[in-house]
Amino acid sequence: DAKTTQPTSMDCAEGRAANLPCNHSTISGNEYVYWYRQIHSQGPQYIIHGLKNNETNEMASLIITEDRKSSTLILPHATLRDTAVYYCIVRVSNTNAGKSTFGDGTTLTVKP
Amino acid sequence: SAVISQKPSRDICQRGTSLTIQCQVDSQVTMMFWYRQQPGQSLTLIATANQGSEATYESGFVIDKFPISRPNLTFSTLTVSNMSPEDSSIYLCSVHGTGGYGYTFGSGTRLTVV
Numbered sequence A: 001d002a003k004t005t006q007p008t009s010m011d012c013a014e015g016r017a018a019n020l021p022c023n024h025s026t027i028s029g030n031e032y033v034y035w036y037r038q039i040h041s042q043g044p045q046y047i048i049h050g051l052k053n054n055e056t057n058e059m060a061s062l063i064i065t066e067d068r069k070s071s072t073l074i075l076p077h078a079t080l081r082d083t084a085v086y087y088c089i090v091r092v093s094n095t096n097a098g099k100s101t102f103g104d105g106t107t108l109t110v111k112p
Numbered sequence B: 001s002a003v004i005s006q007k008p009s010r011d012i013c014q015r016g017t018s019l020t021i022q023c024q025v026d027s028q029v030t031m032m033f034w035y036r037q038q039p040g041q042s043l044t045l046i047a048t049a050n051q052g053s054e055a056t057y058e059s060g061f062v063i064d065k066f067p068i069s070r071p072n073l074t075f076s077t078l079t080v081s082n083m084s085p086e087d088s089s090i091y092l093c094s095v096h097g098t099g100g101y102g103y104t105f106g107s108g109t110r111l112t113v114v
Helices: none
Strands: A009-013 A018-023 A031-038 A045-050 A061-064 A070-075 A084-092 A106-111 B004-007 B010-013 B019-025 B031-037 B043-050 B068-072 B075-080 B089-096 B103-105 B109-113
Touching (some): A018 A031, A018 A106, A031 A061, A070 A084, B004 B089, B019 B089, B043 B075, B075 B089
Parallel strands (some): B010 B109
Antiparallel strands (some): A018 A070, A061 A070, A084 A106, B004 B019, B019 B075, B031 B043, B031 B089, B068 B075, B089 B103, B089 B109
């Protein structure tokens, strides 16, 4: 799996958009970008994934650059409950494709 | 996506003893993954458990310390053997989600070794 680089920490005001960047310059053509978050003391939770097109679901939007070397997770209206560690991972999507490697992630703190 | 039941949720154990963690999935899955998360750190993969074969361990992890069982396609156990305080961590099991929707994780086992 390709290595990812994320900022260690970010702050965001409640109600504002949180934009979390991720660099994955060595991503392969068949690798997807996945985002997870881990709220304190819980298991990580899947948020969203994409290959090359921008994606949106009920939780977030994912913007992937045209060269696919970086991406941004957008939480459009951050709430205090979005305070968590956010992990960006790149891997093939096939369910039998094996393990994933977690980097250090970004600790997002949403402030009132 | 799959639902995982992991237990125990937490335990405090004496050094030198062993603890077995169980993960039950509500659907059949080929692979189950066991992770360790040390205090303040990210997740580190311990091993991949396949049904009907020996688990595949990552560098730095050995079967004698972390024996894994995978008796069927919905269940796995991880044992932390001969524990020391350095084994104090959160242990998590995980499976692939369906439809390519990433991994599903158990709620974790918070282990404290005293």
